[in-house]
Amino acid sequence: MEETAASSVDGGLLVGAGVYKSFGALSVLDGVNFTLAANEAVGIVGPNGAGKTTLLNVLAGAYRPTTGAVYFEGADVTTLDAAQRCRIGIARSHQIPRPFGGMTVFENCFVAATTGGGFAGQHAYQRCADSLELCQMLHVANRRAETLGLLDRKRLELARALATGPRVLLLDEIGGGLTDEEANNLVETIQVLRDRGLAIVWIEHIVHVLIRVVERLVCMDAGRIIADGKPEVVIADAAVIDAYVGGRGAS
Amino acid sequence: MSSWIQILLDFIWASSGLALVAFSLGLILGELRIVNIAQGDLMMVGAYSMYAMRGLPFLIALPLTFVVGLGLGFALERGVLRWVYDKGFMATLLATWGVGIVLEQGAATVFTVSQKGIDPPIKGLIEIGDVVYPAYRAVVAAGIIVLLAVLLLLVYRTSFGLRLRASIDNVEMAAVLGISPQRTFAMVFALATALAVLAGALIAPTIAINPTLGLSFLAPAFFAVLISKPGSLAGPVLGAVAVEFTFTLLQTYLNITVAESILFGLLALFVVVKPQGISWSRTTAREEAS
Numbered sequence: 001m002e003e004t005a006a007s008s009v010d011g012g013l014l015v016g017a018g019v020y021k022s023f024g025a026l027s028v029l030d031g032v033n034f035t036l037a038a039n040e041a042v043g044i045v046g047p048n049g050a051g052k053t054t055l056l057n058v059l060a061g062a063y064r065p066t067t068g069a070v071y072f073e074g075a076d077v078t079t080l081d082a083a084q085r086c087r088i089g090i091a092r093s094h095q096i097p098r099p100f101g102g103m104t105v106f107e108n109c110f111v112a113a114t115t116g117g118g119f120a121g122q123h124a125y126q127r128c129a130d131s132l133e134l135c136q137m138l139h140v141a142n143r144r145a146e147t148l149g150l151l152d153r154k155r156l157e158l159a160r161a162l163a164t165g166p167r168v169l170l171l172d173e174i175g176g177g178l179t180d181e182e183a184n185n186l187v188e189t190i191q192v193l194r195d196r197g198l199a200i201v202w203i204e205h206i207v208h209v210l211i212r213v214v215e216r217l218v219c220m221d222a223g224r225i226i227a228d229g230k231p232e233v234v235i236a237d238a239a240v241i242d243a244y245v246g247g248r249g250a251s
Numbered sequence: 252m253s254s255w256i257q258i259l260l261d262f263i264w265a266s267s268g269l270a271l272v273a274f275s276l277g278l279i280l281g282e283l284r285i286v287n288i289a290q291g292d293l294m295m296v297g298a299y300s301m302y303a304m305r306g307l308p309f310l311i312a313l314p315l316t317f318v319v320g321l322g323l324g325f326a327l328e329r330g331v332l333r334w335v336y337d338k339g340f341m342a343t344l345l346a347t348w349g350v351g352i353v354l355e356q357g358a359a360t361v362f363t364v365s366q367k368g369i370d371p372p373i374k375g376l377i378e379i380g381d382v383v384y385p386a387y388r389a390v391v392a393a394g395i396i397v398l399l400a401v402l403l404l405l406v407y408r409t410s411f412g413l414r415l416r417a418s419i420d421n422v423e424m425a426a427v428l429g430i431s432p433q434r435t436f437a438m439v440f441a442l443a444t445a446l447a448v449l450a451g452a453l454i455a456p457t458i459a460i461n462p463t464l465g466l467s468f469l470a471p472a473f474f475a476v477l478i479s480k481p482g483s484l485a486g487p488v489l490g491a492v493a494v495e496f497t498f499t500l501l502q503t504y505l506n507i508t509v510a511e512s513i514l515f516g517l518l519a520l521f522v523v524v525k526p527q528g529i530s531w532s533r534t535t536a537r538e539e540a541s
Contacts, residue, residue: 062427083429100420102482103413111417114410116428164428 012071013038013199014059014090014168019068021054021223028054029065030223036168041190041200043210043231046220047243052203053095055220056170059201060092061085072168086116091166095173097153101146105137105156108145109163117164131162135189151182158189169193171202175209183209207235219243256382258503264388266495267395268454270488272468273475274399275446277487280476281419282439285332285343289351290447290472291465296323297451298460299358302367309372316452317445324444328437336436351465358462371456391453399488402446406484415439419482471498474518478525494518 012035021029028051036042044052057063059070061082069078077085082092100108109128113119119127132138135155140148145156154174161169171190175183183206190213194200204210210231211217217234219227221243227234234240272290279287300319304312327350335342371387378384406412418425418435426432451465458464472487475494479486497517501510 082427083431086428098421098424100417100424102420103416107413107416110410111413111425111430112428115414115417115425115430 012036013040013073014201015071016055016059016065017069017071019055019058019065019070021051021058021063021066028223029058032068032220032223032225034059034218034225036199036201038167038199039194039197040216041194041202041214042216042218043207043214044201044203044218044220045205045207045210045234045240046226049222050220050243051223052220053172056092056172056201056203060090060170083116086164086166087118089165089167090170091116091161091164091168092170093154093157093161093172093174095176097150097157099145099148099153099156099160102144104142104144105132105148105159106141108156108160112160113163113165119165127165128163131159134162134192135159136185150177151185154178154186155189158186162193166198168199168201171200171204173203173205175204175206187212211235256379257384258499260379260382260384260389262495262499264392265499266492267392267399268450269468269471269475269495270399270491271395271450271453272447272472273487273491274402274484275443275450276472277476277479277484278439278443278446281482281484282415282422283332283336283343283436285336285347286340286473287443288344288348288469289327289354291467291469292351292354293320293323293444293447293465294451294454294468295358295460295462295465296320296354297448297453298455298458298464299362299367300448301452301455302362302369302460305369313449313452317449320445320448321441323448324441325437327444328440332440333433333436355462355465362462364462367460368458369456369460385457387456395450395453403485403488416484419484470515471495474515474522477522478518 014036016032016034019029019032019034020027030051032051032055034055044055046052054063058065061070061077061080061084065078069076071077072085072088072090077088077090080088100111103111106128109131110124113124113127113131117124117127129138132141135158137152137155137159140152145153148156158171158174174190175186178186187209190200190202194213200213202210202214214231216229217227217231218225219234219237219240221239226239226243227237272294276287276290279285279290297316297320300316301309301312304315307315331346331350332343335346371385373387373390375386376383377386377389406415414425414430415435417428418430418432422432422435425435471494472491475490476487477490478493479490494514498510498514501513505513
C-alpha cells in the first residue's frame with residue numbers, strides 16, 4: 001500500500017491514490033487513482049453520478065476520502081481542509097458560481113488573494129488586476145457581483161480562483177449553461193492559463209469544448225476511472241461509449 | 252423656530268442611540284443569522300454596569316463596561332449560541348430569549364427591581380438661540396455618530412471589513428478561502444454585544460435604570476434592521492434614522508401612545524409591502540433561481 005502510494009506520487013503534481021469515498025451505504029468513489037502532472041491539462045468526463053465532482057471535492061479538500069490519500073508536490077495533504085489547500089496552491093471553481101454577491105467583482109478577487117492566497121498590499125492588488133484582465137472582467141471590476149449575468153459569474157469564479165495564485169486549477173463544469181459562443185470565449189481564457197503552465201483538471205459535459213484545451217481525457221463511471229489517455233482514444237473507447245449510451249445511462 | 256431646533260436635537264439624540272443598537276443587531280443577524288432577542292437586555296447590562304461603577308470616573312467606567320460587554324458576548328457565543336446554530340431558527344430565538352430572561356432576573360436579584368439612576372458626567376447645558384439642551388446628550392450623540400462612522404469605515408474600507416462582509420455574504424465560500432466561521436462568529440458576537448452594552452451605558456444617565464429597560468429599545472431596533480437591505484451593515488443605521496424620523500414626526504402632532512401605535516403599524520405595513528427587507532436568504536434564493 002505504502003509502496004503504491006509513494007511510486008505514484010513521483011510523477012505527479014497532484015495525486016489521488018486509492019481514493020474511496022462513501023456517504024453512508026452509498027459508495028461514490030470506488031478506488032480511484034488519479035495523477036495530474038505539472039503543466040498538464042486533464043479533462044474528466046462521465047455520466048451523471050459517475051463521481052466526477054466528488055473526486056474534485058476530494059482533491060480540493062472539501063471532502064476527506066473514506067480511505068486513500070491525496071498528495072500535492074509529493075507531500076501528503078489528505079488531512080488539510082479546503083482553505084489550507086487553497087493556501088498551498090490548489091484552487092477550484094464551483095459548478096454553481098458562488099460569488100460574494102453584495103461585494104464588487106474586485107473585492108471578490110481581493111478577498112481571495114489576501115485570505116485564500118496570502119498575498120498582501122500591492123502584490124494582492126496586482127494579482128487581482130491580472131486575474132481580472134485575463135478573465136476579461138476589468139471593465140466590470142467595480143460592479144456588484146450579484147448584478148452579473150451567468151457568463152460573467154463563471155468568469156468571476158475563475159478570476160477569484162486565479163487570484164489565490166494557484167499551481168493547480170480545479171474547474172467544475174465552468175462551461176455548463178453557457179451558449180457555444182460563450183463557452184468558446186471561456187475556452188480561450190483557459191487555453192491562455194494552460195500555456196502559462198498552470199496545471200488544470202476540468203470536469204465538463206460538453207466534450208467538444210473540453211478537448212480543445214486538454215491533452216488528456218479521463219472517463220469515470222460508477223465511481224471508477226474506466227478510460228484514461230489521449231482524448232481521441234478515450235472518446236473512441238468502447239467502455240466509454242457504453243457508459244454514455246449503455247442501458248444504465250438511458251435515463 | 253425654537254421648538255423645531257428642540258425637536259431636531261431630540262431626533263438626533265434618539266436616532267444616534269437607536270442606530271448603535273440597530274447596527275449591533277444587524278451585525279449579529281447578518282453574520283450569525285440569529286435574531287438576538289436579548290439585545291435590549293445587553294443594553295440593560297451596560298446601564299447597570301455603569302451604575303455598579305458609579306464611584307469611578309465616567310471615562311474609566313465606560314471602557315471597563317465595554318470590556319465587560321466583550322467578555323459577556325464572547326462567553327455567550329462560546330457557552331450558549333454555538334450549540335444551537337445548527338438547531339434552526341426557533342432554537343436560536345429561544346436561546347437568546349432565555350439569555351435575556353437570565354440577564355433580567357440576574358439584574359433584579361443583584362440590584363433589586365427598584366429604579367436606579369446615575370448622574371451624567373457633564374451637567375452643563377448648551378444654548379442654541381433660545382433653546383437649552385443638556386450638553387451630555389449633545390456630546391454622546393456626537394460621539395456615537397463618530398463611532399458609527401469609524402465602524403462603517405472599518406467595514407467598508409479595510410481588509411478586515413472585507414473579510415467580515417465576505418463571511419456575511421457566503422459563510423461557506425469564505426471558509427474555503429480561510430475565513431474561519433467559528434472565529435468570525437465569536438468575534439462578531441463579542442463586538443456586537445459590547446456595542447449594545449456601550450449604548451446602554453451611554454444612555455444610562457438619561458433614563459431610570461431597571462431590569463426591563465431594554466424592552467422599549469428592542470422593537471424599534473428590530474424595525475430599523477428589518478426595513479434595511481439584507482446583509483448591509485450601513486442599512487440598520489439608516490433604518491434607525493428613518494424609524495426615529497417617522498416617530499419624531501408623529502410625536503410632534505400626536506400624543507405618544509397614538510404615535511407609537513401608528514409607528515409600529517406603519518413599520519409592519521412596510522415589512523409586508525417590501526418583504527425582501529426581511530428575507531435573509533438572498534444567496535439561497537439566487538442559487539434556487541439559477
